[in-house]
Amino acid sequence: MSKLRLGLNVDHVATLRNARGGAHPDPVAAAELAIACGVDGITAHLREDRRHIRDADISRLRALPAPLNMEMAATEEMVAIAVALRPHAACLVPERRAEVTTEGGLDAAGQGETLRPAIARLGAAGIRVSLFIDPDPAQLHAAAALGAPVVELHTGAYAAGRAGERERLRRAAVLAGEIGLECHAGHGLNFDNVGPVAALPGVRELNIGHFLIGQAVFDGLGAVLARMRALMDAASRGGS
Numbered sequence: 001m002s003k004l005r006l007g008l009n010v011d012h013v014a015t016l017r018n019a020r021g022g023a024h025p026d027p028v029a030a031a032e033l034a035i036a037c038g039v040d041g042i043t044a045h046l047r048e049d050r051r052h053i054r055d056a057d058i059s060r061l062r063a064l065p066a067p068l069n070m071e072m073a074a075t076e077e078m079v080a081i082a083v084a085l086r087p088h089a090a091c092l093v094p095e096r097r098a099e100v101t102t103e104g105g106l107d108a109a110g111q112g113e114t115l116r117p118a119i120a121r122l123g124a125a126g127i128r129v130s131l132f133i134d135p136d137p138a139q140l141h142a143a144a145a146l147g148a149p150v151v152e153l154h155t156g157a158y159a160a161g162r163a164g165e166r167e168r169l170r171r172a173a174v175l176a177g178e179i180g181l182e183c184h185a186g187h188g189l190n191f192d193n194v195g196p197v198a199a200l201p202g203v204r205e206l207n208i209g210h211f212l213i214g215q216a217v218f219d220g221l222g223a224v225l226a227r228m229r230a231l232m233d234a235a236s237r238g239g240s
C-alpha cells in the first residue's frame, strides 16, 4: 500500500488575506511553502461567491509543482473553469451560500442528473473526480453508479464527536474498496482525531485545512505539517 497522502487546503489563508482586502497572506505562497515541506497536494475551494479563493488564486495554484485538487460545486460555471484549467483533481461538493463551511456531503443518490454530466465532462478532460459524500452506503453505491472513481468521506460528524461515526466511516471505507472506489477523507481533522481516520482500511488521501492553517499561527506551517504527517504515518502503519 502506498503512503497515505496529505492535501493541504489553503482556503483559510485566503480568508485571512481577504479580511484586509490586500495581497497578504498569499495562499499561493503558503502552498509553495507547504510543497517545500513535502505536502503531497494542495486543495482549494473556488466557491460561487469567491469568499476566499479567487479565480486568479486557482490559476496560480495550478502552476505549482504539486497536484491541485479543486473543490467545486457541480455547476456549469465551475465545470467550465475546471475543464479550462485542468487541475489534477476535482472534488465535487455541495454548496449553500449561507453556510460557514461545507456542512454535509453531496446527495449523490438524489442529484444524479446534475452530477453525471459534470463527472463525465471533468473525467473526459483528464481530471480525477471525487465526490464529497457522507459515509453512507447509499451514497457510495450512487457515486460508483455515476462513474466517479474516487469518494471523499465527510468526517465532520466524526470530528464533532457524534456517536457511532467512527464505525460508520470504517464500514464506508471497506465498502468503497469492495465496489472499486478510491477512498479519501476530510473535514474537521486535527492532531487529536486524525489517527482513526488515517487508519481506515484502504484510505489513500486526507484533505485538511482549517486546523492546520490555524495551528500554524502557533507552531509555523512546516512544524504543523511535519506533526500531521508523523501522526498519519504512525496511524496508517498500524491500520490497513
Ligand code: PXP
Binding pocket: 009, 011, 045, 071, 091, 093, 101, 102, 132, 152, 185, 186, 187, 188, 189, 207, 208, 209, 210, 211
Ligand atoms: N475536504 C472537503 C471536500 C472540504 O470541503 C473541506 C473544507 O473546505 C475539507 C476537506 C477540509 O476541511 P477542514 O478545513 O475542516 O480541515
